[in-house]
Amino acid sequence: MTGTVVAVDGPAGSGKSSVSRAAARRLGFDYQDTGAAYRAFAWFCLQSGVDVKNQAEIAEAVPGFSYTIGTDPDGYFVQVGGTDVTDDIRTPPVTSIVSSIARVPEVREHLIRLFRGIIAESGRPGIITEGRDITTVVAPDADVRILLTAQPEVRAARRAAEVDGANHVDIAAQLSARDAKDSKVVDFLNAAEGVTTLDSTDLDFDQTVDAMVELVRATI
Ligand code: C5P
Numbered sequence: 618m619t620g621t622v623v624a625v626d627g628p629a630g631s632g633k634s635s636v637s638r639a640a641a642r643r644l645g646f647d648y649q650d651t652g653a654a655y656r657a658f659a660w661f662c663l664q665s666g667v668d669v670k671n672q673a674e675i676a677e678a679v680p681g682f683s684y685t686i687g688t689d690p691d692g693y694f695v696q697v698g699g700t701d702v703t704d705d706i707r708t709p710p711v712t713s714i715v716s717s718i719a720r721v722p723e724v725r726e727h728l729i730r731l732f733r734g735i736i737a738e739s740g741r742p743g744i745i746t747e748g749r750d751i752t753t754v755v756a757p758d759a760d761v762r763i764l765l766t767a768q769p770e771v772r773a774a775r776r777a778a779e780v781d782g783a784n785h786v787d788i789a790a791q792l793s794a795r796d797a798k799d800s801k802v803v804d805f806l807n808a809a810e811g812v813t814t815l816d817s818t819d820l821d822f823d824q825t826v827d828a829m830v831e832l833v834r835a836t837i
Pocket residue numbers: 629630651652653655656715716717719747748749750751795799
């Protein structure tokens with residue numbers, strides 16, 4: 618049975634995953650990272666030798682793909698067919714192809730069905746699901762809908778701080794290239810009607826989590 622449904626969207630490097638997970642932990646909610654599912658499918662395509670430039674081949678790989686994601690914010694993991702890929706899906710080979718994989722309609726249809734199933738089956742008082750199209754496509758009727766954003770240079774600086782030896786300018790270019798590709802599929806740069814924008818440009822991590830938790834508490 619589903620309790621409170623919270624939908625969070627935002628661009629690359631906006632902190633959606635870490636903020637949503639921390640907010641879920643504070644609220645005693647489940648947490649669903651949908652970007653991880655697209656990444657897991659991209660990893661699966663690479664492992665299976667799928668030609669990732671060929672949309673028909675990508676679509677054909679969909680039925681053979683199964684993944685498990687930990688929705689406990691304290692027990693986060695991602696598995697593909699029994700293999701733990703939690704770290705592997707964050708590596709450059711996956712990040713560089715995930716946008717091309719995610720725009721294939723058969724991939725989106727399949728994963729969106731699974732995302733909705735996970736929301737429907739959540740046994741906790743609520744679930745925070747984050748991605749790019751959660752407020753608009755996956756769960757447009759969610760109780761709370763948030764667009765988490767931050768100025769591009771702030772997102773790049775935060776991401777660079779997470780990666781050893783990363784060059785700020787390279788990271789900024791990578792984030793904006795991925796956003797440009799992804800926003801052709803779904804608009805996550807502008808808040809849809811009824812969606813609250815949470816701009817974290819001038820907030821630190823804890824303040825952003827506080828603000829998200831407040832938005833949820835104001836609704837329940
Ligand atoms: O959130 P994250 O950066 O891990 O997402 C990885 C990729 O998955 C995005 O760049 C995008 O191509 C895709 N994605 C998507 N729809 C979502 C979540 C992620 O297309 N709801």
